[in-house]
Amino acid sequence: MSVTNLPKDLESQTITQISKLSTVSKLQHVVNSHPNNLQKWNQLFTELNKLIDTIATTNNSNDINSDDNDLKQDIHNSYKALLSRFPYLTEYWKKWQSVELKINGETASQDILRMAVENYPNSISLWTQYLSSILIHDKDKTDTELFRNAYKQALIHNGYDFNSHPIWDMAIEFETNQSKQSKELLELYLRIIKIPLYQYAQYYNQFSEINKQFEIQQIITSSDQLNQYVNEFGKNHLDDLSLLEKHQIIDDFTASIFSNTQSRVNKNWQFESLLETQEFTLEIGISNNNNNNNNIAKEKPIWINYLHQEIDTYAKKPNNDQFELVCTLFQRCLIPNCYDSEIWLKYLDFINNSSLSKQEKFDKQQEIYINITAKLIPLDNNETRLKYVELLIDYEKNQEANEYLFSWMKLFSGGSKKYYKASYLEITKELFNLWIKLLDDEQFITIAESMINKYFNIHEKQPRKEKDEGTANNNNNNTTPNSESKSKLELTDSLITSVISFLNDESICILTVLYLKQLQHQQSQSQSQLETKQSQTIKIRKFFNKFNHEKCFKTSIQFWNFYFQFELTQNHWKNLKSLINHIKFNTQLPKIIIDSFIEWMYEISNDNLINFLKLNDGRSDETIIMKDLEISNSLYYNKTTIKRHAMKNNYIIINNNNNNNNNNNNNNNNNNNNNNNSNNSFDKKRNNIGGEEEFLRLTSKQIGHPGIFVDAVPQITNRLMLDGNDIDLTQENLSIPPLPMFKNVEKASQPIKYPSTTTTTITQTR
Incomplete structure (x- = not known):
């Protein structure tokens, strides 16, 4: 399932043809790289518009060269790329139509308008x-059905819009010119007089002038309502009514409709009169990128209250007209508020709670989800995308849900030339949770274990036979009914391989923890089977011994949190102590997280004091004694932090050692045997210092920010109370101490040497 879902005419979002003009070319490159920058788009079209008159003149001269054709294609592709991304920009659809009219003629111009209403039908x-x-271009052809079908489509999308009178006027004028007594004209009036429109009174007056030309049965289609009127006049049959009585009934019927419509218009006007922004403009798009939508935010409560009023009306008396009116109101609201997922979800919730059939609800919701999740909802907001997955699951479209999530996973992982970390991890987790929900437990564990091994390029010694048997069992589960199987999703080998190719060091941690939790879940479900329970426990611990040294797990909070909780639930105090020591000294977790683990361990030690006394042969646990020191921010007192950073977990020390080794190698090559002894002695000296001293030495050279060093910090050379400079305050004749003397003062103002970005970049993907 494609995540773009662009209309056929607008499949390309990139400007493929680059103009030879330097200014235009530069702007085209910019918008290709930053397609959401509407200011640059506006600058691009400003430059292109300067060339349009020249092209129009060339068209008139019957001498169009290849450069003109290339430029025309540039203009076409530029508008196409912009409007495929921002289909609500009415102003630019009209500009494109005007440009095509100048450079390519009426047919091309009309084709642009056709694309416009297809992609922005509201x-x-x-x-x-x-x-x-259509009327102007086809006036000689008198293609009645072409125009009629066109205005009917327009009314389907906009007929209930409070300001839709321009479309209604054109439709009524067209049908009136065809015949003043046609059923098409009558159908238009019978629809329009019931809709609360801005020009409602005008249409009532027009219909009052012609309604006597139609039979009463054509106007009052309800037989029950018609019989009620007949009875009120004391007649038994409709044919017994006189012409005057029929006209009175028609007037009364239309007057009652007018009264109801007038009441609704007056009720709606309190909101309509306050809504000033009802179009999506360039300014709205720019302000949205800058998070400065003051006018939109100001009018949002008005829209919400307006919607609540109409939704309540529908809830009291559900009918198709009111349903369409609410849908149209949502669509109007969502033009200026198209990036607001809250309102989109309200719209979807309204459809879901409506009186439509189940299939109609799904079709309408799916259409909305597909249109908005790729074009309108920001990439960092996945709430609507996940709601769509829930919809697919509710309607048992499990394969489509899986494909949809995988498509977004690929996109966020860098498929759009940019890595969206937060969204990528969120969607990836949802994908794996979907597998857990729809697959049999054993099936998910087998697949996850295989994916983890393949990611780390680990191959078991005896996997072939087991793999073949497992595959056969999985195939049987997918094809053969089994009372114990819960699998509702089929995952092919090619799909699993594709998912592995889009994993990185952060997402593999998500899969790993979910895999471990499923093993733990199986363990908890096997309370009556001691052997199964023990085997799962052993499997979880073996996994730790096998993979804990991997770099990605050293930085994974969820990985260590799982194992800490796991050993805690097992009441295995020895493993818990080993685990906390591993966290303190061998991981690369943030200090605030390590401090949380230490405090957690402190509480556990106090709550289980007797168990830890037995474990330590009667001695108090060091966690209780050293807790405050181990969470201290002072490097002087916090020896845990010093050891952790000194044990190859600090990139500054690693890079510094690498640089020194490279320098030593260069010196050896340049000076041959002359400097070998000096370099060797230097290395021995550095090795004697040790990792902890090296870390403290480097830390002392930092000036308030890790990784930024100075050669020397100004220091006082004749400090008081040190090096025999004590002052005896008991003496009567005290001498005034000398003024302080400094060293390294001249180096304090030297430029800061910032670390190279190449040494601090952490690879995102494996």
Whole structure:
């Protein structure tokens, strides 16, 4: 399932043809790299517009060279790329239509308008312009059905819009010119007089002038309502009514509709009169990128209250007209608020709670989800995307849900030339949770274990036979009904391989922890089977011994949190002590996380004091004694931090050692045997210092930020109370101490040497 879902005419989002003009070319490169920068798009079209008149002149001269054709294609591709990403920019659809009219003629111009209403069907102004172009362009052909089908489509999308009178006017004028007594004209009036529109009174007056030309049965289609009118006049049959009585009934019927419509218009006007921003403009797009949508935010409560009023009306008396009116109101609201996932979810919730059939609900919700999740909802907001997955699961479309999540996983992992870390990890976790939900427990464990081994390029010594048997069992589970199997999803080998290729050091930790939790879940479900329970426990611990040294797990909070909780639930105090020591000295977790583990261990030690006394042969546990020192921010007191950073967990020390080794090698090559003895003695001296001293030495050279060093810090050379400079305050004749003397003062103002970015970059993917 594609995550873009662009209309066929707008599949390309990249400007493929680059202009030879330097200014235009530079701007095209910028918008290709930053397609959401509407300011640069605006600058690009400003430059292109300067060339349009020249192209139009060339068209008139019957001498169009290849450069003109290339430039015309540039303009076409530029508008296509912008409007595929921002389909609600009405202003630019109209500009594109105008440009095509100048450089390519009426047919191309009308084709742009057709694309506009297909991709932005809720624009009244675009539909009005498109309908006008059909009338003008096809006036000699008198293609009645072409225009009729077009305005019907326009009314399907906009007929209940409070400001849709331009489309209604064109439709009524067209049908009136065809025939003043046609059923099409009557159908239009019977629809429009019931809808609360801005020009509602105008349409009522127009219909009042012509409604006597139609039979009463054509106007009052409900037989029960018609019989009620007949009874009120004391008649038994409709044919017994006189012409005057029929006209009175028609007037009363239309007047009652008008009264109801007028009441609704007055009720809605309190909101409509306050809504000033109802279009998506360039300014709205720019302000959204800058998080400065003051006007939109100001009008949002008005939209919400308006929607609540109409939703309540539908809840009291569900009917198709009110349903369409609420949907249209949502669509109007979501033009200026198109990036607001909260309102989109309200819209989807309304459809889900409506009186539509189950399939109709799904079709409408799916259409909305597909249109908004790729184009409108920001990439860092996955709430609507996950709601769509829930919808697919509710309707038992499990394969589609799996493909949908995998498509987004690929996109966020760098498929769009950018790595969206937070969204990638969120979607990846949801994908694996979906597998857990839909697969049999054993099936997920087997697949996850295989994926982890393949990611770390680990091959078991005896996997072939077991793998073949496992595959056969999995195939049987997928194809053969089994009362014990819960699998509702089929994962092919090619799909699993593809997922592995998009994993990185952060997402493999997610899969690992979910895999371990499933093993633990199996363990908890096997309370009556002691052997199974013990085997799962051993398997979890073997996994730790096998993989804990991997670099990705050294930085994974969830990995260590799982094992800490696991050993705690097992009441294995010895393993718990070993684990906390491993966390303190061998991981690369943030200090605040390590401090949390230490405090956690402190509470556990106090709560289980007797067990730890037995474990330590009657001695108090060191966690209780050293807790405050181990969470101290002072490197002087916190020996745990010093050891952790000194044990190859500090990139500064590693890089410094590597640089020194490289320098030593260069010196050996340049000076041959002359400097060998001096270099060797230097290495021995450094080795004698030790890792902890090396870390403290480097730390002392930092100036308030890790990794930024100075050659020397100014120091006082004649400090008081040190080196025999004590002052005896009991003496009567005290001499004034000398002024302080400093060293390294001249180096304090030297430029700071910042570390190279190449030495601090951490690889995102494996």
